[in-house]
Amino acid sequence: MGKKKLLNHKEIDIILNRLACQLIENHDDFKDTVIIGLQPRGVYLSHRLQKLLNEVYQIEHVKFGKLDITFFRDDFMRSDKVLQANKTDINFIVENKKVVFVDDVLYTGRSIRSALTAIQSFGRPKSIELLTLIDRRFSRHLPIQPDYKGRQVDAINRERVIVSWKENDGEDAVYLIQDQDE
Secondary structure: OEEEEEEOHHHHHHHHHHHHHHHHHHHOOOOOEEEEEEOOOHHHHHHHHHHHHHHHOOOOOOEEEEEOOHHHOOOOOOOOOOOOOOOOEOOOOOOOOEEEEEEEEEOOOHHHHHHHHHHHHHOOOOEEEEEEEEEOHHHOOOOOOOOEEEEEOOOOOOEEEEEEOHHHHOOOEEEEEEOOOO
8 A cells, every 4th residue: 555645734734724714704703604524534624723713813703513424425324334423513503604514535525415414404504615625626426516625636546535633643644545456
């Protein structure tokens, strides 16, 4: 298995600050905006953005939540392994709010389609945007595109993109991994 580092911790910090500034440009004081991290990996990114918005850019009272999409996936019953659900933690109504979904990697678009279905349990948003750290643009199965993206990666064939977060994986980095034929 080949492994190439695409982003290091400094580059990720720069991207996170840029994404936070783009959110501020479009949502000002976040009075009508909520940010929802998609479980499991989008939550790390949404926590980082929350910290930047609060501590660095002094944007207070931003509503953050976590959304589990496990049982909304279209491949839910297509696997022999038992799926482990994550926790949904949304303690606010999204009715008439601008929702920003946050996920680490946009790949086929199926997770985002699942999130669009799942969020309806919390009200009808005014609008929904997508923020992703990595956009794998050549892999889409559905016509879904990010409104905010950190980096575009052209991963093809048997390549995978792995985002490592210091809180979970011990380092901030993005890797392109080439799976070898078995």
